Amino acid sequence: IGGTAGSIYLIVADLGSPSGEGLDFINGMTFLERFYSVFDTANRRVGFATTPFTHVTTN
Structure with missing residues (x-):
């Protein structure tokens, strides 16, 4: 997508799947x-734990 090295970008796109069937979201x-x-x-499970980066501020 281009951009600046070391930066974080939000990308939003339609997955083409209706809610309730198939893939509903992606954790990027x-x-x-x-x-x-x-x-x-x-x-068949996923676990998450906090890190030093969990509560950092982004813009």
Whole structure:
């Protein structure tokens, strides 16, 4: 998308999937940078924990 190195950008796009069926949302890099994320595929769950970056201010 271009932009400045070291910057964080919000990108919004239509996934083409109606709510209630299939993929409803994606947690992108900006969200995932703020938390320690654990993906437990065997038990079909995702866990999040706070990090020093969870409550930083962005514009």
